Amino acid sequence: MENYKIFLENLSLISRKYKIINSTKETFNIFSILRNEYDEVNLHSKFITELLKDKNHGRKFIELLLPIIGVEKINYKRVNIFSEYSVKDNGRIDIILKFFLEDNKKVIVIENKIYADDQYQQLKRYYDSMLMEGYKSEEIELVYLTLAGAEPSEDSIKGLPAAVRENMRIISYKDDIITWIEDCIKEVAQVPIIRETLVQYESLLKKITGKGERIMTEEMKNMILSNKDYLDMVYKLTDVLVKIKQELQLKFWEKLEEKLNNSLNLQLEKRLEYPNHHYSENLIEKFYTNSRNNRFYGLMYFIKDLENRGKLYLRIEVSDNLYFGFRIINNEGNSTTNKKDDYLEKELLDLKFSRTDWWLGWKYFCSSELQNQFINFKELDSNLANVLRDNKKLERLTSEIEEEILEKLTILNLLNQ
Template sequence: MLHNTNSLTTFLSKLSVLNYKYRLLENDKEQFNIFKVLHKETDEVRLHSRFISVLLSPESTHNKKETFLKLFLEQLSIENFDTTNVKVYPTESQKSEFKEIDILIINRVSKQAIIIENKIWAGDSNHYHRGQLEGYYDLIHLSENIPKENIYVLYLTLDGHYPTVESLGKFGSLDNMNGKTIDYEHEIQTWLTLCLQECISHPFLRESIIQYINLIKQMSNDFTNMEERLEIINLISSSSENMSSAKLLVENFKHVKWHTVWDFWYELSIELEKEGYIVNLKPSKEDVTCTTHFEVYKKSYEASNDYGLRLSLNGKIQLFIWNGTGDDWLYWGIYPQGLQLDKLLTIESLGCFNKNETEYWKYFDLCSQENIFFPDFSYKGTFNLIDRNYRKMMITEKIVHEINSYVGTILNE
């Protein structure tokens, strides 16, 4: 056992040196990115959907007419789509979505349409009477009089995950909506690379696409270049000890992740109790095993994969802290039924809460490098929680502090 520990320590030290070397080289590269300057990098509507739609539109000022659109259709194997008379929403001049659809490619002459639902972090916006994708599909079919067989649905995400059953509604699957999942790292990045080849003599357009590709690589955690990857492979394969150490890390990292997530929720509940909150359903460690995936925390309503904590304070405020297993990072909120009507106006006046029919909620005000997304430890904010000191800092100085600040504002109104 001691031999394994020493070998792993040596292997990690060598890997750390390699990482340090490439991070130094990375710091010498130009870091400026106009997209990150103008918008939050995860801004689905104002950044990603608008830029993609402008490239797709034959009417845009890039003057490439249907070229980019045709490359997009070829990349996604969508055949026999008439690219003449096509309208793409949002447009350069009208930046709003078409009836809340992130990107709509529509040919009202040939009666064809492509719906692109763009999900960077947000979950599906379902309603009690219909799912999000179900509603968009029916909307285009009925309001635009387009046959269902001529409507395609593309579900665009960072990791290619599937939409929720609720979003699909009565259709049950994307196949029944002529649909498929696509992601930024593969389909979108490949398409953009093809677009680059068409704008060699257009420097402004070319550099804009290059910067957008770089943004996608950062969002997809695709930082390593080929040389760095080859060095990592060579390091692992250079000795049997390194091979064993790498295998040990791979086999045990799932346990590291599980314990990190469990410790986070448990330590958070303890800190909240110190502040006077009553934490409902706080578990003992015996209640949770690796296979239950925090069942003790799960929401009570049907078909939910979300988990988190429910809180109350002085019998006046009902709160929750939640992390979905789909594509929502850590967020918190307040149940309206726990507040008087005048307090609801106070929440809205804070200018930071979103709302649906049953709750007010917001993501924690963490910087983009610190966002917590438990399903994926490749994100820095999640990975760093393995460090108990970092985890304590995030809980006490960020999360609990933010909740206390807003709750204090509400109670003092």
């Protein structure tokens, strides 16, 4: 135990040193002020698109981006670039670049994922849409962009030809986009307004990907590798950290359930089939051990029967982040027909809820306790952990969630049904 104490004190000293260093750095960031830092659509996709479209530097920015995503240089006459590009009956593509060459064409489709979940056959649908627009398979480049370079889910790529899967580009903000932004900064070094904007965006990316703590991590790594006992301790502490995350998440659900049961005049459902499962210690354990079917659990409250439609529910759920919304389970027990139902469609869209087959409308929770960031249980970083372990902070967090749910139920006239 004494060795553990010394080890943890040494780690704490390194951490405190870098906290002091970071406290002297400039913290003003226009992106953080104007948008949620993790807003993939309204911040990241739009900003990247506008960079590529810039009339003075866009061509060079594209030239710098192509090798980053593994695409050979394109000698194009013209390029059209869009964010949130609508494809008939197949959703919206986050970023798309349509190149027009001398005698042919090429298209780059970029699916941008910060914390949103993959949709069923999402990349397959985008690929099919480009075929319908007249592109040949060899003219279509699919790019999957995430914070750390995660691969798309099997659901997302289901149905894609094997050759297309193999050629798909997997890139990350943490390495690839930060590298690209650094290259762009060098390119516009003599253009202050663009250079400083890019510097702030680079700073934001380092923050949300954790890359800004690379030097501190390097020092901790060197300390651990210098001592055999320290290395053994780290491997043991990895299991402890998983147990801590499981316990903290269970604590959250129990507190939220207690609070909502006291404030909602709604029936809590605990015995519905997947994917409407009630949270449990077993499901939370699977969530952190990469077991199959380890997501889509939470709290489910029956609101009312809808004639000829089924039952309407309030659902609070976790995938990676925590989110909530409204779902109909139809009279056949099916949860996947919500997008076809127009019940509350306009009202939910006006409230900025998103619609899918599984949801009449859903949206992420953000919390002032976490500087208005998403509540990410998969990552469950130290900031969230410290909120969950502190009973007063947990009370404030769950109260925020309760208030938002009650507000939306009131607006939609769904209380006291």
